[in-house]
Structures are given as structure tokens and as C-alpha cells.
Amino acid sequence: MKKWKNTLTGVLLIGAGIGFLFRKRKEEQA
Secondary structure, three states: OHHHHHHHHHHHHHHHHHHHHHHHHHHHHO
């Protein structure tokens, strides 16, 4: 259960990082 929770947190952090980079790149193009 604890391992599953840590994995879910990792996925959320990675997803947030990708979303941040994607948004930053989109602003540079505009």
C-alpha cells in the first residue's frame, strides 16, 4: 500500500513537471 502511494505521488510529480515544461515551451512559441 505504501509503495503504491509513493508510486502515485511520483506519477503526479512527473505529470506536473511535464505540464510545466509544456506550458513554458508553449509561451516561448507564442
